Amino acid sequence: MLKKLPFMLMTLTLVFALAACGSKNDSSQGSTGGDSSSNAGNSDTAALSGQILAVGSTALQPLVQQVGEKFMTDDKYKDISVQVQGGGSGTGLTQVSGGQADIGNSDVFAEEKLDAGPAGELIDHQVAVVAMTAVANPKAGVDNLTKDQLLSIFTGKVTNWKDVGGADQKIVIVNRPSSSGTRATFEKFALGQKTEDLPGSIQEDSSGTVKKLVAETPGAIGYLALSYLDDSVKALKYDGVEASVENVEQGKYPVWAYEHMYTKGEPKEHVKAFLDYILSDEVQQADVTELGYIPVSGMQVKRDAEGNITK
Known part of the structure; x- marks a missing residue:
């Protein structure tokens, strides 16, 4: 028995060494896996910048x-x-x-x-x-224009509001530049054609400025997206149809994009x-x-x- 003791001790030592090595490897693998998992998690939730x-x-x-x-x-x-x-x-x-x-x-x-x-x-x-509508200064005295009336105004054939049922007042056109998508949409679906810039008309880059000028300029007319409308300007019906969300969704109002x-x-x-x-x-x-x-x-x-x- 005593003769076998050194052999048994050596065997136990080897077993413990192998176990420790395995444990270390497992720990190392677990740590690597944990880091990988953590990194993956961080990657998934990393704040974009x-x-x-x-x-x-x-x-x-x-x-x-x-x-x-x-x-x-x-x-x-x-x-x-x-x-x-x-x-x-x-x-x-x-x-x-x-x-x-x-x-x-x-x-x-x-x-x-x-x-x-x-x-x-x-x-x-x-x-x-976005739906767009013609807007006028509230004192122009109209709340509806037909397609032909609008075209006549923006081509200079009609120059006074009284000729379309409004006040006896000169019409002042507030237009957008040719690069404007709002202008392109308005001309295409409200007027049916492109128009030239008329002498005496005002041209502005910003819809916000258009609204301000129409609100403050007697006899002014322009066009705006519904998102810009407020009580400072008068939104005009188009051929008797109001530019409402419901009318646009149902296809009753044509001036939208x-x-x-x-x-x-x-x-x-x-x-x-x-x-x-x-x-x-x-x-x-x-x-x-x-x-x-x-x-x-x-x-x-x-x-x-x-x-x-x-x-």
Whole structure:
């Protein structure tokens, strides 16, 4: 028995050594696995960071601005900066196409402003529908204009409100520049044709400035997205139809367009997070409707790039 003792001790020592080695390996593997799991978790929940510049449509600007501010206060996106600028749809599309902006905000399809090549590089994210209406100074004395009356005003054939049932007052046109998607939409669906800038008319880059000028200028007429309307201006019916959400959704009121947020190719992760945020149910049912836009999901009709309406 004593002779076997050294052998037994040596065997036990070997067993304990192997056990310790295995335990160490297990611990090491567990630690590596834990780190991997932890890293994966951190990767999944890591805060996104970066800067986003969205440029273009002033009709869409109030929505992008308000949602951008909310987005930046969310803990998940606190390291993302969102900057919103106007300038018109043409400017937004040109800048996103040229790489100067991350997002090009537009009231029109890219094909309407850009050549086929640059337009084909852009990805369309339709975030809302905007309706537009002619607006007049409240003292003009009208609340409805037909398509022909509107066209006569914006082509200079009618120059006094009394000729369309209003006050005896000279008409002052407040227009948007040719780069404006709001102008393109208004001309296409309200007037039925493009128009030239008339002598004596006023041209402004911003929808906000248009509203201010129409409100303060006797005899003024312009056009605005529903998101800009308030009691300072008179929204005019179009062929007797009010520019209401219900009428737009049902296809009864024709002067509307999709609001596009274009990216050049697939958006970067932090830009995609912002676009997903705008398209979330919460934002669509709160901010979109609150600001006078219409969720795309509520539309009972659709419109293609040529302007054709389908059910």
